[in-house]
Amino acid sequence: MSAPAPPLAAIPPDIRSLADYERRAAAHMPAESWTYLQEGSGDGLTLAANRAAFDRIGLLPRILSDLRGGTTQTTLLGARHAAPLLLAPVAYQRIAHPDGELATIRAASALETGMVVSTLASVTLEEIAAARAAAARELGAPAAPLWFQLYLQESRDASLALVRRAEAAGYQAIMLTVDAAIKRASFTLPAGVDAANLRGLPRPAQTAQPLGRILFGTALADAAPRWDDLAWLRRETKLPILLKGVMAPDDARIAREQGADGLVVSNHGGRVLDGMPSALDLLPAVRAAVGDALPLLIDGSVRRGADIAKALALGADAVMIGRPQIHALAVAGMAGVAHALLMLRSELEHAMAQLGCPTVTALTPDRLRLP
Ligand SMILES: Cc1cc2nc3c(=O)[nH]c(=O)nc-3n(C[C@H](O)[C@H](O)[C@H](O)COP(=O)(O)O)c2cc1C
Structure with missing residues (x-):
């Protein structure tokens, strides 16, 4: 097998969409890392459903709208975001590029885009x-929003140590991921890449369970997070808490009642329970369950600015992208990720302008043609 190609020093002019980065990225990553990045669970039904949900929806422009003062800006949890778009937490970014998350945060800073850093x-x-x-100093710009994604550790002390570190380092929110406690074991990290934040913490008895082995009764199943863990975290930190991996409207309601400050409607990019519908399909019911005030994010196969417009029209406040940031990172490092974010932002502006929506709040269900 040939070694992966090094990242490119300049962005090739034929890269005009996120799909173009995806097509090129495989050549820049070891084969095993590429498989880990791209895979969905089971038969890939949920992975396919994520994309299909966006493609099924049509856009319905209103003509002759006043676009003066138009902007993609939005406010989330009191902070300004240049666009309703964040970088989803994606583990082990040094599998794609030697600078890993450092390149990603520099790109996010240049584009004033929020980044959610994985445990x-x-x-x-x-x-x-x-x-x-x-980066903020160099750019003379406000620092980009920065949130920490928490996977609960086997002991609350270890989880709390991570939260305290995030607070001390200036992270502005905790995104608690609750849909991936039970994972299949699959991937061996390349040499030199590790979970840098977990160095020195007690290693969990088990982090994943190969299919074909009994799960119930194991330490992994017994340690799976429960609702009282959310209540505990709520008591322990003043940072806003977003719950990631909420799909059922009833769970969304309970999460709001238990003090969650925001939710991410997500099926983890089709990487956990195969057979889940897309987040987009569930979004209107989740929005109806929690009311207008609670921030709702979604992710899963967001690849175009028009996808962002569709998600917002169906009730999301913002979207996140997962795999595309890694495709761009592998191809061209920081510049690639910045370029990918810029393309998405520009596509969103074009979609909004053509829909006749000068602001994100103008994106309403009447701009969609639903199947
Ligand atoms: C390689 C990979 C690693 C991921 N690591 C994490 C993680 O550490 N924490 C987390 O909450 N979600 C993780 N996710 C899920 C993403 O945050 C996000 O939900 C998903 O990738 C969105 O779908 P998309 O890749 O189609 O945009 C990961 C996804 C991928 C592809």
């Missing part, structure tokens, strides 16, 4: 926060 980041959360501060 399983391959660079420490403090180094990422420092790179963000340095």
